[in-house]
Amino acid sequence: MDFAFVDCHCHISATEFQLDLQDVIHRTRQAGVKTLVAVTEEVEEFPRVLQLQESYPDLVAPCFGLHPLQAGGGPAQRSVKPQDLDAALPHFYSHRERLVAIGEIGLDFTPWCAPTQQDRDDQMKVFIRQLDVALELDLPVNIHSRSAAKVTIDTMRQQGISRALLHNFAGKPSVALEGVKAGYFFSFPPAVCRNQQRDKLIRQIPLEHVCLETDSPALGLHRHERNEPANIAVSCCYIAKVKGLSPHTVQLVTAQNAYRLFSRASQ
Ligand SMILES: [Zn+2]
Numbered sequence: 001m002d003f004a005f006v007d008c009h010c011h012i013s014a015t016e017f018q019l020d021l022q023d024v025i026h027r028t029r030q031a032g033v034k035t036l037v038a039v040t041e042e043v044e045e046f047p048r049v050l051q052l053q054e055s056y057p058d059l060v061a062p063c064f065g066l067h068p069l070q071a072g073g074g075p076a077q078r079s080v081k082p083q084d085l086d087a088a089l090p091h092f093y094s095h096r097e098r099l100v101a102i103g104e105i106g107l108d109f110t111p112w113c114a115p116t117q118q119d120r121d122d123q124m125k126v127f128i129r130q131l132d133v134a135l136e137l138d139l140p141v142n143i144h145s146r147s148a149a150k151v152t153i154d155t156m157r158q159q160g161i162s163r164a165l166l167h168n169f170a171g172k173p174s175v176a177l178e179g180v181k182a183g184y185f186f187s188f189p190p191a192v193c194r195n196q197q198r199d200k201l202i203r204q205i206p207l208e209h210v211c212l213e214t215d216s217p218a219l220g221l222h223r224h225e226r227n228e229p230a231n232i233a234v235s236c237c238y239i240a241k242v243k244g245l246s247p248h249t250v251q252l253v254t255a256q257n258a259y260r261l262f263s264r265a266s267q
Helices: 021-030 043-055 084-094 117-137 149-158 173-181 190-194 199-204 229-243 247-261
Strands: 005-010 033-038 060-064 101-108 141-146 164-167 185-188 210-212
Touching: 005 164, 005 185, 005 210, 005 229, 005 247, 021 033, 021 229, 033 043, 033 229, 033 247, 043 060, 043 084, 060 084, 084 117, 101 117, 101 149, 101 164, 117 141, 117 149, 141 149, 149 164, 149 173, 164 173, 173 185, 173 199, 185 229, 185 247, 190 229, 199 229, 210 229, 210 247, 229 247
Parallel strands: 005 033, 033 060, 060 101, 101 141, 141 164, 164 185, 185 210
Antiparallel strands: none
């Protein structure tokens, strides 16, 4: 594998990309991105991400997952419920050969997003069930964790998960290092350059456990601008600066990490 970027967590099936997808894909390739690990949040997105893989088979690596928050961002946002699995689980099995990971799954205990204990219990049930599916299908997991850093890592370790990416992790460095010990990877989107809050974390996680992501269309350099995979170099350069390494080293090692974790995406 030559020097390439791997965007380990992006939402290329999002409606934000439907109007000008070809241009976005063109800029993605121009930027040297060789693989888009394309996560999903809701069952309605599953067909779209498979369709994108058919259109761009050398680029799009699909993941299926139910996000802890459904209808995210909108007024109907709610915690995922065990009943949501009924519609989703059959697809995990019927398309198992095409998936590179299970995700985006995880826990979001932000108080205004999951205000009740019932919300948090429901999220946990759905999370554990999807971790089980990942183990059964021998797939890594692509993880969302917000206001739940320690409980996310503890749960994955208890379930016997050994292959995981924690995307946009913002927990304490000491908690992240527990994840490193368990063999987990951590990725950071361009938004981490907005301030220095994540610098300590980035410095402490060994490069051998770091991956790159954009989380497009969210988490770009500028808050209200649509983010896209071509911006991945922003994350690369920032991580390089914080760690005192060359961007080239960060690009090379993070791509190796990504293909080791998402082994099915490396062909
Ligand atoms: Zn995401």
